[in-house]
Amino acid sequence: MKNFVTQSWLVENSSNDNLVLLDARAELNDAAAGFTQYKEGHIKGAHFVSMENTMTGEVGRHGGRHPLPDMKIFIAEMRNLGISDSSTIIIYDNGDLAMAGRLWWLLKYAGKDNVFLLEGGMKHWLENRLETTTDIPEPKQSTSLSLTLDKTMIAEIADVKTAAASKDTAIVDSRAYERYAGQVEPLDKLPGHIPNALNYPWMDLVDEGNIIDNEEISEKFKPLKNYEEIIVHCGSGITGTVNVLFMEEAGLKPKLYPGGYSDWVSYDENEVIKD
CATH class of the missing domain: 3.40.250.10 (Rhodanese-like domain)
Known part of the structure; x- marks a missing residue:
């Protein structure tokens, strides 16, 4: 499947210098739940991306309950996580793909091609007894992530x-x-x-x-x-x-x-x- 990577692929490629791993876990009825889960344990090297603070813009009269963020601000935050135009981005959530899907869509909309979802998410990662950590990595800021909105999406x-x-x-x-x-x-x-x-x-x-x-x-x-x-x-x-x-x-x-x-x-x- 073209938009997914398997868990074994991630294990084999985790040391790739161009790879950026993003944790998109969230609960729509609890704004703090995703980061709490991340702090309790995440895949090594993963950076947390907040649904409420990063993937959602300011709520107004129109635009829905989770309007799109200001894409210039969004792309700046992605640069702060070390994402560049040459990066391969892997996103995961708890496995149902809803939160990871939102982040995947935003990055594709921003013009990024090499964006994939981790099949099975954190649920299968834990079931497979693969390595997790509570260490929060320090991102290396990027200066080379462009923004080219794909308005056909x-x-x-x-x-x-x-x-x-x-x-x-x-x-x-x-x-x-x-x-x-x-x-x-x-x-x-x-x-x-x-x-x-x-x-x-x-x-x-x-x-x-x-x-x-x-x-x-x-x-x-x-x-x-x-x-x-x-x-x-x-x-x-x-x-x-x-x-x-x-x-x-x-x-x-x-x-x-x-x-x-x-x-x-x-x-x-x-x-x-x-x-």
């Missing part, structure tokens, strides 16, 4: 509104079916989904750190190949990146609507559908 709310009235664009809602159908809504002010959205729950792709195989991925996303364009969203631009990741594995080129459903319902005039 992103969909704005105007694009989503157009897509909602189009048969040529698939809007993919990555949330659990219960939220998509409007049966429950624990986070946002209105239950339901964007008109014409299709439901592809992100959690169907990963189970306890195990990812589905290439054949299953291709079969799952096969219906989407009938569309000219695909726009993916979730609640706030985090878990939707898992769908983006696996769609790319299937040869698709989806865009992400970063504000997601939480941005959509922040506009009173936007229609919401309940099944």
Whole structure:
């Protein structure tokens, strides 16, 4: 799989001078949980990247619950972690890929090519009894990481509104079916989904750190190949990146609507559908 490295690969290549390892663990209901987990033990050489402080911008009236960060600030923080244009970046979380997927997407959006996720994440690393440490490494600041935004990766709310009235664009809602159908809504002010959205729950792709195989991925996303364009969203631009990741594995080129459903319902005039 083109966007992943195995745990054995990381063990064999951990001493590579160009390799930068990033710990993206986080809990959406506990802002301090990720760093607490990191301090309790992480893969040797890994630098912690905060979901709330680094991967998320300032929350406003619109833009969703986890708006994109200022990308100039984001790339400066990546330079501070020693990332350069020649770096190979490996990202891990607890294994479900949601947090690591967000960081992977941000780095790809910033124009970085050599970005990969660690298959199985910290969960499998611990199960395999591989080396961990509580030592926090001192990064060597880089001065050679460029910022070239790939705007083909992103969909704005105007694009989503157009897509909602189009048969040529698939809007993919990555949330659990219960939220998509409007049966429950624990986070946002209105239950339901964007008109014409299709439901592809992100959690169907990963189970306890195990990812589905290439054949299953291709079969799952096969219906989407009938569309000219695909726009993916979730609640706030985090878990939707898992769908983006696996769609790319299937040869698709989806865009992400970063504000997601939480941005959509922040506009009173936007229609919401309940099944």
